[in-house]
Amino acid sequence: MDNRPIGVFDSGLGGLTAVKELMHQLPQESIIYFGDTGRVPYGTRSNETITKYVFQDIRFLLNFDLKLIIIACGTASSVALEKVQKFFDIPIIGVVEPAVEAAVKKSKRKKVGIIGTQGTIQSRSYENKIREKDPEIITYSQACPLFVPLVENGYIDHEVSRIIAKEYLELFRQQGVDTVIMGCTHYPLLRKIIAEVMGPQVELIDPGAETARYVRDFLARRNQLTDDNRIPQYKYFVSDSTESFSRLGSLFLEKEITNSVEKIDIEKY
Amino acid sequence: MDNRPIGVFDSGLGGLTAVKELMHQLPQESIIYFGDTGRVPYGTRSNETITKYVFQDIRFLLNFDLKLIIIACGTASSVALEKVQKFFDIPIIGVVEPAVEAAVKKSKRKKVGIIGTQGTIQSRSYENKIREKDPEIITYSQACPLFVPLVENGYIDHEVSRIIAKEYLELFRQQGVDTVIMGCTHYPLLRKIIAEVMGPQVELIDPGAETARYVRDFLARRNQLTDDNRIPQYKYFVSDSTESFSRLGSLFLEKEITNSVEKIDIEKY
Numbered sequence: 001m002d003n004r005p006i007g008v009f010d011s012g013l014g015g016l017t018a019v020k021e022l023m024h025q026l027p028q029e030s031i032i033y034f035g036d037t038g039r040v041p042y043g044t045r046s047n048e049t050i051t052k053y054v055f056q057d058i059r060f061l062l063n064f065d066l067k068l069i070i071i072a073c074g075t076a077s078s079v080a081l082e083k084v085q086k087f088f089d090i091p092i093i094g095v096v097e098p099a100v101e102a103a104v105k106k107s108k109r110k111k112v113g114i115i116g117t118q119g120t121i122q123s124r125s126y127e128n129k130i131r132e133k134d135p136e137i138i139t140y141s142q143a144c145p146l147f148v149p150l151v152e153n154g155y156i157d158h159e160v161s162r163i164i165a166k167e168y169l170e171l172f173r174q175q176g177v178d179t180v181i182m183g184c185t186h187y188p189l190l191r192k193i194i195a196e197v198m199g200p201q202v203e204l205i206d207p208g209a210e211t212a213r214y215v216r217d218f219l220a221r222r223n224q225l226t227d228d229n230r231i232p233q234y235k236y237f238v239s240d241s242t243e244s245f246s247r248l249g250s251l252f253l254e255k256e257i258t259n260s261v262e263k264i265d266i267e268k269y
Numbered sequence: 270m271d272n273r274p275i276g277v278f279d280s281g282l283g284g285l286t287a288v289k290e291l292m293h294q295l296p297q298e299s300i301i302y303f304g305d306t307g308r309v310p311y312g313t314r315s316n317e318t319i320t321k322y323v324f325q326d327i328r329f330l331l332n333f334d335l336k337l338i339i340i341a342c343g344t345a346s347s348v349a350l351e352k353v354q355k356f357f358d359i360p361i362i363g364v365v366e367p368a369v370e371a372a373v374k375k376s377k378r379k380k381v382g383i384i385g386t387q388g389t390i391q392s393r394s395y396e397n398k399i400r401e402k403d404p405e406i407i408t409y410s411q412a413c414p415l416f417v418p419l420v421e422n423g424y425i426d427h428e429v430s431r432i433i434a435k436e437y438l439e440l441f442r443q444q445g446v447d448t449v450i451m452g453c454t455h456y457p458l459l460r461k462i463i464a465e466v467m468g469p470q471v472e473l474i475d476p477g478a479e480t481a482r483y484v485r486d487f488l489a490r491r492n493q494l495t496d497d498n499r500i501p502q503y504k505y506f507v508s509d510s511t512e513s514f515s516r517l518g519s520l521f522l523e524k525e526i527t528n529s530v531e532k533i534d535i536e537k538y
Contacts, residue, residue, distance in 0.1 A: 038314065046509050046513075048510060049509050145418065146422055149414065149415055150415070153414050153415055160429050163428065240314050241318065243315065267536050
């Protein structure tokens with residue numbers, strides 16, 4: 001038993017899609033969330049800058065006594081996970097490995113498509129990890145830079161998102177991809193449109209949901225799950241003002257955020 | 270005569286649309302440009318964060334002996350201009366005042382539309398300045414948060430940009446607006462689509478071009494124009510890696526960037 005909270009961070013508020021899954025699958029776990037809203041997005045920045053930001057995000061979270069840190073951001077996981085795993089003592093889990101495990105299991109035709117930010121796609125993190133696990137799988141990658149702004153501006157079920165999804169996913173359709181990793185926290189909100197474009201037989205992998213499962217198994221194996229009787233505590237921190245947090249935050253969390261949100265100065269870390 | 274360079278900064282590379290106009294209208298002036306690419310965009314951040322960033326941007330530029338600083342960013346000009354003008358001794362010019370002067374002159378029906386980022390629209394900077402100059406003018410405002418990502422991803426002449434422009438500009442059309450201020454550096458790249466949607470009789474005001482004219486008059490009046498025989502020097506600085514600079518940079522500058530680009534650590538300032 002280990003009743004310490006789990007730390008989760010993301011470049012912004014998209015990581016709350018992973019928090020939603022954690023709350024669902026591990027309802028007794030307490031969570032400390034940090035969203036780097038003052039420097040979002042990470043997906044278009046250089047590896048050097050992303051890595052610097054990820055170190056700062058983790059240093060901030062280490063103000064708390066945590067049992068585990070989750071990098072909920074696809075870009076940050078792709079670019080910086082190995083570096084921070086080597087540097088810090090606390091277990092750090094990214095979203096890439098859990099998503100890849102699920103995709104490798106589910107793909108029958110061994111053709112997997114990966115969508116993500118520019119940073120994620122350029123890192124080839126998903127492809128490399130898939131190759132490690134099953135060298136027979138052929139991967140196809142596509143950066144989808146407009147998906148994040150479309151989601152954040154509420155174009156969830158809109159003609160424009162459909163047109164853009166068709167453009168982005170055209171290659172996957174042509175190649176007969178049967179499994180698509182939605183490699184960015186925002187993309188599960190476009191699941192309906194992505195499913196429409198790809199067709200009903202194609203598996204869509206949500207890295208946030210897979211990571212929640214992975215963390216559940218990880219903690220269970222190490223006997224580190226929180227006591228079932230505990231009432232979980234949720235705390236949210238952001239690096240820009242807390243005002244916009246509630247609107248976007250509840251979009252990703254799919255419920256009202258009633259807990260306290262606090263602004264911190266991430267550049268100090 | 271004052272041969273010192275002009276400093277120009279922006280939240281990213283969009284400000285190069287203003288630099289292009291400066292080069293055109295003041296071909297002998299040297300320019301030091303800073304693009305805060307490590308923290309772009311400003312348009313969705315809080316006033317507090319934007320103001321902090323603008324102070325840092327100016328402190329960095331003051332490493333050079335400049336005769337004038339231009340805030341090429343609509344959001345930064347809208348939110349922080351007055352504060353920095355009070356704080357620093359060097360003349361600082363934003364894009365709002367020059368654009369408003371042009372709009373007030375050109376609007377015959379006294380109905381002016383303003384498009385910009387969320388930060389610019391919420392600040393009401395353009396509206397307030399218009400009211401100061403001509404209280405009879407009625408203003409209409411519309412945040413266009415998808416225009417920046419559309420431009421940056423090359424959707425300059427695309428069906429999707431047209432659909433979104435129609436949504437954003439519907440109110441202006443209904444109200445018979447005859448002058449539109451394109452209150453963000455990126456928007457002039459969508460000029461063709463905006464003109465199509467608004468119709469040929471509507472005046473489109475480019476704040477970058479108006480600011481270049483304003484600066485020319487300002488320097489001429491103070492006898493501070495650079496000697497005509499001078500060969501201008503251009504230097505570019507960014508806060509993220511210099512790699513992506515050439516692609517996006519030449520999109521906005523509309524020519525190849527052959528000068529040196531250097532990365533700096535803006536958080537030090």
